[in-house]
Amino acid sequence: MNKRYFxxxxxxxxxxxxxxxxxxxxxxxTDRLKEENERQISIELGFAPLYEDDEIQIxxxxxxxxxxxxxxxxxxxxxxxxxxxxxxxxxxxxPQTREHLHILGLLGIRTGIVAITKIDRVDEEFIELVKDxxxxxLKGTVFEHSPFVLADSLSLKGIDDLKKLITVTLKEQQTRxxxxxFRLPIDQVFTIKGQGTVVRGTVYEGSVEEGQSLFIMPKGLxxxxxxxxxxxxxxxxxxxxxxxxxxxxxITKDDVERGDVLVSSEHFIVTSxxxxxxxxxxxxxxxxxxxxxxxxxxxxxxxxGRIVFFDRNELKDESDEILCQIRLEEAVVTKRGDRFIxxxxxxxxxxxxxxxxxxxxxxxxxxxxxxEELERKKEGTPKERVAAALLEEKSLTIxxxxxxxxxxxxxxxxxxxxxxxxxxxRKEYTLxxxxxxxxxxxYDRLKVFHHANPMKLGMNKAELLQTMQxxxxxxxxxxxxxxxxxxxxxxxxxQFIHHGDFHPQVPKSWEKRTESMLHELxxxxxxxxxxxxxxxxxxxxxxxxxxxxxxxxxxxxIMPLDDQYFWHGEHFRDAVERLRNGTDAEFEVGEAKExxxxxxxxxxxxxxxxxxxxxxxxxxxxxxxx
Numbered sequence: 349m350n351k352r353y354f355x356x357x358x359x360x361x362x363x364x365x366x367x368x369x370x371x372x373x374x375x376x377x378t379d380r381l382k383e384e385n386e387r388q389i390s391i392e393l394g395f396a397p398l399y400e401d402d403e404i405q406i407x408x409x410x411x412x413x414x415x416x417x418x419x420x421x422x423x424x425x426x427x428x429x430x431x432x433x434x435x436x437x438x439x440x441x442x443p444q445t446r447e448h449l450h451i452l453g454l455l456g457i458r459t460g461i462v463a464i465t466k467i468d469r470v471d472e473e474f475i476e477l478v479k480d481x482x483x484x485x486l487k488g489t490v491f492e493h494s495p496f497v498l499a500d501s502l503s504l505k506g507i508d509d510l511k512k513l514i515t516v517t518l519k520e521q522q523t524r525x526x527x528x529x530f531r532l533p534i535d536q537v538f539t540i541k542g543q544g545t546v547v548r549g550t551v552y553e554g555s556v557e558e559g560q561s562l563f564i565m566p567k568g569l570x571x572x573x574x575x576x577x578x579x580x581x582x583x584x585x586x587x588x589x590x591x592x593x594x595x596x597x598x599i600t601k602d603d604v605e606r607g608d609v610l611v612s613s614e615h616f617i618v619t620s621x622x623x624x625x626x627x628x629x630x631x632x633x634x635x636x637x638x639x640x641x642x643x644x645x646x647x648x649x650x651x652x653g654r655i656v657f658f659d660r661n662e663l664k665d666e667s668d669e670i671l672c673q674i675r676l677e678e679a680v681v682t683k684r685g686d687r688f689i690x691x692x693x694x695x696x697x698x699x700x701x702x703x704x705x706x707x708x709x710x711x712x713x714x715x716x717x718x719x720e721e722l723e724r725k726k727e728g729t730p731k732e733r734v735a736a737a738l739l740e741e742k743s744l745t746i747x748x749x750x751x752x753x754x755x756x757x758x759x760x761x762x763x764x765x766x767x768x769x770x771x772x773x774r775k776e777y778t779l780x781x782x783x784x785x786x787x788x789x790x791y792d793r794l795k796v797f798h799h800a801n802p803m804k805l806g807m808n809k810a811e812l813l814q815t816m817q818x819x820x821x822x823x824x825x826x827x828x829x830x831x832x833x834x835x836x837x838x839x840x841x842x843q844f845i846h847h848g849d850f851h852p853q854v855p856k857s858w859e860k861r862t863e864s865m866l867h868e869l870x871x872x873x874x875x876x877x878x879x880x881x882x883x884x885x886x887x888x889x890x891x892x893x894x895x896x897x898x899x900x901x902x903x904x905x906i907m908p909l910d911d912q913y914f915w916h917g918e919h920f921r922d923a924v925e926r927l928r929n930g931t932d933a934e935f936e937v938g939e940a941k942e943x944x945x946x947x948x949x950x951x952x953x954x955x956x957x958x959x960x961x962x963x964x965x966x967x968x969x970x971x972x973x974x
Contacts, residue, residue, distance in 0.1 A: 350818070352523035353589030355407045355550050356398070356514060359452060360434035361442035365465040365501055369434060370410045372501040373511055374398050395548075395591050397579040399515050406518060407579065407591040409550070428550070429589065430459040430518060432510070433491065437498075438469045440481045447698055450629045453490050454701025455687045459521060460491040463510055468500045523589055529785060530554035530562070530612035531681075532592065533647030539601050544574070547604060548593045549648065554612060555819065556594070557585040559796040564599065565609045566618040566679040572597040572796075607649035609681040613785055617683055620653075620676040621709035623722055624688065628666045628700040634692065636699055637662045644674055645689040646704075652677045655690065655699075658718040669702065671722040673709050682707045730755055731763050735779060738769070743778045743824045772827045786820055786828045787837065794838070794847055802855050803895040805902075806839070806846030852899050861886045862896065866905060870916040874923060874946060879906070879914040909953035923954065924963065934972045 358366040370376070376396035398406040409428060431452050435445060452460070462482055467475060479496065486492045497513060499506030536548040556562070560573045575595040576583045586592040594610065609616070628636070638661040639654045653676035657663075663670070674690070682704050689701040705726050712718040728736070730753070737752040738744060744752065749760055764771070770780045793815065797807045813825050829845065832838040836848040854862050865886035869876060883893055897914075900906045907920035915923070923944055927935075930943040941951050955971060958964040964971040 351402070351587075352404045352518075353407075353551075353587050354404060354429045354518045354521070354523065355409055355589055355591055356430040356432060356518070357428035357457075358408065358410045358432050358434055359448040361436070361439070361444035361448075364434050364436040364439065364442070364445075366410050366434045368501040369432075369463060369465055369499065369510075370396055370408050372499075372504055372507045374408055395579070399511065404515070404518060405590065406514065407550075409591070428457060429521065429523075430461070430514065431457055431491075432514070433460055433462050433494070435462065435464055435478065435482055436466045437464050437475055437478050438466055440478045441485045446485065449485065449489060449491070450698055451689055451701070454627060454629065454689055454698075456703065458490050459517060460494040461510070461513055461517065462486075462491070462494050462496045463506075464496060464498050465501060467498050467505065468503055529616070530556045530560075530610075531616065532556070532594070532610040533649070534604065534608045534610060535606055535648040537601060537604050537606060540595070543595050545596050545599045545601050545604065546593050547596060547608075547610060548591070549610070551586055551588045551590050551592055552647070553588045555585055555587045556592070556610075556612065557815070558583075559800070560612065561792040561795065562594075562596075563611050563613070564596075564604050565611055565616055565681045567603070567608065568618075569599065569603060571599045607647070607651070607680075609647065609649075611681070613788065616681050617707045618679045618681055619707045619709070620679045621711075622674050622676070622680075622682060622704050623706040623709040623725060624672060624674055624702050625705055625726055626655075626670045626672055626690070626700050626702040628663065628670070629698045632664050632699065633697055634695070635662050635664050641693055642674070642699065643691045643693050644676060644680075645691065646680050646682055646686065649680050651680055652693070658712060658714050658722070659716055671705070671719050671726065673712070675709075730759060731766065731768075734760065734763050735768065738777060738779050738782065742782060742819075743776050743821050745775055745777070749777065773823060776823070778824055783824075783828055783831070786816070786825065787832050789816065790825075790829065790832065791837065791847070794845065794850075798847060798850055801895065803852050803892075803899040804844070805841050805852055806844035806850065809840070809843050809845050812845055852902070854896065854899065858888065858892065858896075861888055862900075866900075866916065869906065869914070870919065874915060874919055874944065874950060876913055876915060876950075878912045880912070907957070909950065909957055913950065913953060915954075924958070928973065931973075934967070934970045936970050940971075 358370055360366055374396035395410070396408045398408045400406070433445070433449065435441060464475065464478060464482070475498065482496075486494065495513060497506055497510045499510055501507070531552045531554060532549045533552060534547045534549045538546055540546055556573055556576065558573055558576050562571050562573055563569065564571060573594050574597045576586050577593040578586055578590055583592075596604070636655070638657050642653055642655050644651050644653050653674050656673040656675055657670070658672060674688075684704055684706065686704045687701065688704065690699040691697065692699055705722060712721070733753045733755070734749060737749060741748075741752070746757060746760060749755070750757055753760070755763075763769070764777055768780055770778050770783055772778065790812065793812060794807055809829075813822060813829075816825055829838060833840055839846050839848045839850070865882045865888065868882050868885065869879075879897070883896075888896065897906070901908060904917045906914045907917055908914050927940055927943055931939055937951060937955065940955065941948070944951070946954070955964070958971070959966050962974060964973055
């Protein structure tokens with residue numbers, strides 16, 4: 349069973365005990381800032397590890413409750429899998445409780461637990477009144493049937509019950525997509541002395557590993573994941589659902605900001621016009637008018653823009669989904685299905701939220717014809733349904749596609765003729781864009797490997813495929829690799845895969861010492877010392893020796909007689925030529941010793957090397973040239 353990763357959120361009104369409850373559950377105080385401790389309120393997002401076993405890992409995000417910090421709240425809950433709605437027993441439902449509840453529903457979060465905190469401050473009768481108040485507020489929302497837990501964070505009453513309920517609930521829940529391309533909306537940026545720029549966020553989808561090439565979008569900056577941390581602990585890889593900090597290479601703090609998105613591929617769509625399905629939040633105080641300014645919260649981004657309707661000029665009370673468009677003042681990174689929240693800039697109010705139908709919106713005419721076209725987009729064309737299925741599963745047969753898309757086989761066959769789809773292994777289909785993405789990822793992994801191991805032939809094929817099999821089927825990886833070798837993007841020597849134009853070489857920092865070692869070896873002719881003596885004298889460290897020896901042998905710079913003695917390549921080739929010219933078709937050891945003036949210490953290993961390389965064959969006490 350693959351391990352699954354989840355992030356849960358604490359939401360609710362200011363001073364209802366979210367941070368204290370988080371500390372009781374995790375033993376971590378998430379109020380880190382001096383101002384937070386002085387004012388006793390949360391300003392920035394706080395994170396802590398909650399639970400981990402062989403099946404799952406759970407993190408907690410504590411979001412600010414004050415209405416002034418609603419942007420941070422939306423950024424925090426946008427990546428969570430379960431919400432704990434915190435309501436203080438001595439106050440009950442408050443304005444920010446309602447607003448958080450609306451936002452959570454609009455963001456598509458479907459799993460919730462209600463924690464009534466500070467129960468030691470009131471009697472049981474009052475707690476029952478608070479329960480009734482909460483139940484009334486939850487009516488008609490996705491959290492209507494959420495379970496309740498009574499807790500007190502100071503006395504720790506109910507804390508174990510809450511932790512157990514969270515764990516059991518998430519073990520029954522599906523995790524995020526770890527197979528897609530990596531995407532992490534950035535919610536925090538900071539610098540660490542001696543390390544450089546670090547970004548933090550919840551991995552929305554896919555996975556990332558140390559050394560991987562990445563892009564900061566929408567800016568289009570290329571970078572590399574120098575180091576990863578999950579809850580302040582070093583990690584070599586991070587998966588969808590995990591809170592992750594990534595130390596970026598070649599990026600300053602001024603290059604990146606909250607709202608940017610860290611991705612593994614430039615194929616993600618950058619746009620400023622998006623077609624959306626919008627639901628209005630209940631009990632709006634003000635009318636929503638055509639082309640009115642709005643703040644759009646998408647992932648961790650907050651961007652100004654305008655709302656554009658095609659079948660009305662204003663609205664206030666509307667329970668149905670409205671198909672419309674958002675035109676933004678700045679570009680964002682998004683894709684179909686992403687959730688968003690719209691807020692009025694002034695006076696501040698949550699207008700509503702929904703999901704992205706098409707990130708590549710265009711300018712349309714006002715009228716019902718446009719709304720009907722948006723409705724068709726919302727439902728998805730047959731081609732889009734096939735593409736979505738392949739994007740999720742990476743590779744499917746015709747029969748599997750029939751099951752996944754509910755399309756007839758004849759219609760499927762016609763759709764799959766489109767150049768966006770690719771048939772491989774005679775029976776399986778994938779997306780051309782996915783094949784290109786895999787090839788790009790393989791290239792990037794090899795790039796990192798070559799940089800770290802310039803003297804090695806390449807990366808072991810089995811290792812390369814294994815690092816990607818958690819995301820893609822092995823048969824698809826094999827196909828992409830084979831295609832890449834046919835087009836010389838990749839090359840293969842023995843079991844090692846490398847860039848098509850890669851050649852192993854001694855790192856520049858060790859070139860002079862290697863030349864010095866080779867010069868010393870050459871100077872000693874055929875009567876050499878142990879190779880380790882030359883390496884030590886040249887100051888070449890032990891961790892480089894194995895790769896350096898292999899490289900120099902492959903290049904013909906040195907030739908092994910045995911494990912200890914090596915001759916300079918020129919001397920070895922010269923000795924073979926002298927021996928050939930000085931002997932007949934067959935010769936004995938004594939003849940060879942006379943010609944090369946060598947003792948048995950060198951002569952026997954040399955002759956055995958000739959046997960091993962096929963230059964000679966030993967017959968009794970003689971060697972026969974081949």
